[in-house]
Amino acid sequence: MSQSNSTFSKQSNKQTEGRPPRPSVSTRARQDQAARRTFFVFTLLPVLLILFIAIALFIRSWPIISAYGLSDLLFGEVWRPNNEQFGFWPFILGTLWVTTVGVVLAVPLCLLASIYLAEYAHVKMRSFAKPILDLLAAIPPVVYGVWGLLTIVPFVDDVLAPLFDRWLGSVSIFKVNQPTGFGILSAGIVLAVMIAPLIISVMYEIFSTVPNDLRHASLAVGATRWQTIRNIILPQVAPGILAAIVLGASRALGETIAVLMVVGNIPQVPTSIFDSAYPLPALIANNYGEMMSIPLYDAALLSAALVLLIVILIFNILSMLVIQRMLRRKWAS
Amino acid sequence: MDAHIQVKNLNVYYGKQQALKDVNIEIPKNQITVIMGPSGCGKTTLLKTFNRFLELTEGTQLTGEVLVDGKNIYDRDVDVTEVRKVVGLLAQRPAPLPMSIFDNVLYGMNIHRMKKDRREYKDAARHYLEIAGLWDEVQNRLHDPATSLSIGQQQRLCLARGLAVEPEIILGDEPTSALDPISSQNIESRLIELKQQYTTVIVTHTLRQAKRLGDYVIYMYLGEVIEAGPAKEVFNNPQHERTRAYLEGQI
Ligand SMILES: Nc1ncnc2c1ncn2[C@@H]1O[C@H](COP(=O)(O)OP(=O)(O)OP(=O)(O)O)[C@@H](O)[C@H]1O
Ligand SMILES: [Mg+2]
Numbered sequence: 001m002s003q004s005n006s007t008f009s010k011q012s013n014k015q016t017e018g019r020p021p022r023p024s025v026s027t028r029a030r031q032d033q034a035a036r037r038t039f040f041v042f043t044l045l046p047v048l049l050i051l052f053i054a055i056a057l058f059i060r061s062w063p064i065i066s067a068y069g070l071s072d073l074l075f076g077e078v079w080r081p082n083n084e085q086f087g088f089w090p091f092i093l094g095t096l097w098v099t100t101v102g103v104v105l106a107v108p109l110c111l112l113a114s115i116y117l118a119e120y121a122h123v124k125m126r127s128f129a130k131p132i133l134d135l136l137a138a139i140p141p142v143v144y145g146v147w148g149l150l151t152i153v154p155f156v157d158d159v160l161a162p163l164f165d166r167w168l169g170s171v172s173i174f175k176v177n178q179p180t181g182f183g184i185l186s187a188g189i190v191l192a193v194m195i196a197p198l199i200i201s202v203m204y205e206i207f208s209t210v211p212n213d214l215r216h217a218s219l220a221v222g223a224t225r226w227q228t229i230r231n232i233i234l235p236q237v238a239p240g241i242l243a244a245i246v247l248g249a250s251r252a253l254g255e256t257i258a259v260l261m262v263v264g265n266i267p268q269v270p271t272s273i274f275d276s277a278y279p280l281p282a283l284i285a286n287n288y289g290e291m292m293s294i295p296l297y298d299a300a301l302l303s304a305a306l307v308l309l310i311v312i313l314i315f316n317i318l319s320m321l322v323i324q325r326m327l328r329r330k331w332a333s
Numbered sequence: 334m335d336a337h338i339q340v341k342n343l344n345v346y347y348g349k350q351q352a353l354k355d356v357n358i359e360i361p362k363n364q365i366t367v368i369m370g371p372s373g374c375g376k377t378t379l380l381k382t383f384n385r386f387l388e389l390t391e392g393t394q395l396t397g398e399v400l401v402d403g404k405n406i407y408d409r410d411v412d413v414t415e416v417r418k419v420v421g422l423l424a425q426r427p428a429p430l431p432m433s434i435f436d437n438v439l440y441g442m443n444i445h446r447m448k449k450d451r452r453e454y455k456d457a458a459r460h461y462l463e464i465a466g467l468w469d470e471v472q473n474r475l476h477d478p479a480t481s482l483s484i485g486q487q488q489r490l491c492l493a494r495g496l497a498v499e500p501e502i503i504l505g506d507e508p509t510s511a512l513d514p515i516s517s518q519n520i521e522s523r524l525i526e527l528k529q530q531y532t533t534v535i536v537t538h539t540l541r542q543a544k545r546l547g548d549y550v551i552y553m554y555l556g557e558v559i560e561a562g563p564a565k566e567v568f569n570n571p572q573h574e575r576t577r578a579y580l581e582g583q584i
Pocket of ligand 1 (some may be wrong): 347350352370371372373375376377378379390570
């Protein structure tokens with residue numbers, strides 16, 4: 001290598017007099033190659049890590065999957081580890097209820113907020129809102145949990161539950177069966193607040209992928225801003241908006257500590273937003289490491305973790321694919 | 334002169350930088366006015382004050398008046414969407430809306446609910462595509478996406494879309510600069526055909542285009558209007574030294 005380097009630099013010295021010798025093209029190319037490989041490995045590391053975790057979880061949960069079968073585990077309604085009954089269905093439904101309520105509460109507000117920020121707000125407002133959103137996203141979940149405990153649970157118990165019971169009590173999903181305030185609605189409200197900053201940020205990014213030429217083309221024929229948003233911009237960004245919602249949902253699916261502080265943690269199949277529930281992450285966090293003397297308990301909890309991991313991965317990958325594609329289109333234009 | 338647009342003591346600032354300095358001009362009705370001048374002299378800025386597009390850029394300030402048919406479009410009681418309906422814009426790069434050719438033409442008409450039933454909308458689409466000289470090329474593919482057209486066709490589509498809301502004034506900011514020579518010529522012919530019914534204001538960089546199109550010429554330099562007058566006079570006998578230099582430099 002040093003030989004080829006020196007011969008080449010002699011040559012180049014002759015050609016371009018006075019310049020200091022440079023490393024040869026091949027050396028620089030090789031350095032570049034090495035750097036590229038190093039960075040590639042470091043980028044790959046998280047992917048490998050996730051793969052490794054998934055495989056480890058699968059191996060550890062294999063005893064129970066092979067003993068009970070996946071469908072009995074997933075759809076079994078009874079959870080009595082002492083009895084060797086491991087049905088995840090109440091927990092899966094608990095997760096879905098809590099996530100759904102959180103997303104349903106968050107999405108309309110996030111949509112309005114991001115439309116405002118992207119389409120109406122002045123630069124000053126935007127540069128003010130951005131750090132605030134980042135700040136909100138950085139608050140530790142346990143703080144949201146405490147806030148939910150001190151504020152939302154009493155609010156649901158004292159205000160919302162009586163209100164719904166009086167006006168919508170006949171609708172089963174609004175029926176108040178367990179008047180404690182701990183339950184799906186409280187968890188949903190806390191979740192909505194927690195996932196909102198993420199959803200707003202992503203939606204804002206999505207809106208900014210629409211080229212200004214399109215806005216101007218619509219405004220130029222005398223459309224109002226709102227007509228422009230409704231007729232031109234929203235149809236353009238719909239896939240990205242959906243992806244932002246799915247991303248928010250995947251965040252909600254995995255949220256553990258804040259939810260378990262306010263959701264009641266009763267393993268039952270919920271029928272109303274005022275029921276207590278017991279989502280999967282809470283199940284794992286509350287029980288892993290305890291009562292491990294029960295056979296297969298460990299495998300059961302880890303298979304729950306595996307299910308959660310897979311669902312969240314799918315949600316994340318799908319939404320990221322859509323979002324990346326839309327952002328790339330923005331840079332391309 | 335029968336002035337359609339009157340500009341009085343117009344000053345425009347981007348932040349602290351002044352882009353237009355005490356502009357006073359009149360734009361004649363049903364003629365083609367061309368705005369010329371070196372890059373950065375404020376042609377686009379002036380044009381944007383005519384349809385209130387300037388306010389889409391943040392941090393702009395405007396003093397003075399722009400009167401359309403004698404009414405200041407910057408008065409408080411003026412509805413900006415009405416201004417833009419009367420004062421249409423043909424952009425530098427064609428911006429077809431992400432919908433079919435047919436829906437593009439009718440976009441503004443739908444926004445303003447200008448027609449009653451589907452039949453009327455269909456006839457209108459055909460009418461304006463014919464005016465824009467595009468009908469023959471697209472009559473069999475009206476429901477294809479507008480982006481499938483060539484750039485030159487897209488620009489004529491944008492012209493049809495603009496005309497469909499029945500404006501009185503057409504603004505064009507170098508509307509042919511992104512087009513090939515034949516498409517440019519096509520657009521130029523449209524504009525000349527249309528000038529009986531519309532007041533047209535075109536920004537252009539090419540002197541030859543200015544000479545082909547212009548009935549009335551405005552020459553700008555560093556944010557000021559140096560000279561304005563009928564094309565023949567300005568081209569043959571410029572009053573101002575700078576105009577003369579520009580015209581000669583362009584040959
Ligand atoms: N968005 C903006 N922010 C700040 N300054 C601007 C902005 N747009 C234009 N300017 C400034 O205002 C002046 C006039 O710009 P304008 O675009 O009107 O020139 P122009 O005559 O259209 O030039 P060109 O022939 O290159 O299109 C320039 O000095 C320009 O730098
Ligand atoms: Mg310009």
